[in-house]
Amino acid sequence: MRLYATQTSPYARKVRIALQEKAIPCTVEWVNLRDPDHPALTHNPLGKIPVLLRNDGSAVYDSAVIIQYLEVLYPDPPLLPLDPDARLEALRIEALAGGIMDATVSWVLEQRRATDCQDPDVLQRARGKVLAALAVLQEETRLWVDAATAPVLSLAQIATVAAVGYVDLRAPDCLPQFPELMTWMHAMRLRPSVRDTWPQ
Known part of the structure; x- marks a missing residue:
C-alpha cells in the first residue's frame, strides 16, 4: 500500500500513527499540495490528503475512512474497543x-x-x-x-x-x-x- 501525505498534515499524521501502531507495511509518498499536478489528485478529486492507495490500485480517503478500513483489514491490535x-x-x-x-x-x-x-x-x-x-x-x-x-x-x-x-x-x-x-x-x-x- 501507498499513502499520499504531507509532513505537516494532522489528518495524514493520524493515519501514519495508526499504521505504525498496527505495524502495517506502507510506503509514504510526500506530496506538495501547491503543485497543481500532485499525485493525490489522480486518486482523490478533491485533491486532499491523506489518500491510501490499495494494492489493487483503488483509493481510500479521508483519514477517518482510511482508519476504519485498516481496522477491518488488520483487526489486531484494535484501535477501537468492541463495546x-x-x-x-x-x-x-x-x-x-x-x-x-x-x-x-x-x-x-x-x-x-x-x-x-x-x-x-x-x-x-x-x-x-x-x-x-x-x-x-x-x-x-x-x-x-x-x-x-x-x-x-x-x-x-x-x-x-x-x-x-x-x-x-x-x-x-x-x-x-x-x-x-x-x-x-x-x-x-x-x-x-x-x-x-x-x-x-
Whole structure:
C-alpha cells in the first residue's frame, strides 16, 4: 500500500500513527499540495490528503475512512474497543480532535491572507473552538496516564496527539493554559509512532 501525505498534515499524521501502531507495511509518498499536478489528485478529486492507495490500485480517503478500513483489514491490535458505548466514546473524541484540526486549518488560512483582508470574526471563532475543545481533551488525557507505554494507542489517543501536535505547530500560544495536556503530550513523544511522525 501507498499513502499520499504531507509532513505537516494532522489528518495524514493520524493515519501514519495508526499504521505504525498496527505495524502495517506502507510506503509514504510526500506530496506538495501547491503543485497543481500532485499525485493525490489522480486518486482523490478533491485533491486532499491523506489518500491510501490499495494494492489493487483503488483509493481510500479521508483519514477517518482510511482508519476504519485498516481496522477491518488488520483487526489486531484494535484501535477501537468492541463495546458499543466505549466505541462511541472513542469516535466522539476522534470527532472532537478532528474539529480542532479543522478550526486550526481555518485559522491558519485566514492568517495567511493580507492583514487588511483578514476577518477578525473568523479568527476569533476558530480560536474559540480550538480552546474550548482543548479544554475537553485535557480532561480526557487525565484518564490516559499510561498511554505512552501502552501496548497500542487507541484511536482517541491517536487523534488527540495529531490534533494537539498541529496546534503546537501552527498556534502554539493556545497551549500554555493547558499544562496537563502539554505534560501528557511531552510523555507521548517518547513513543516511537508519535516521535517518528512529529510535524516538521
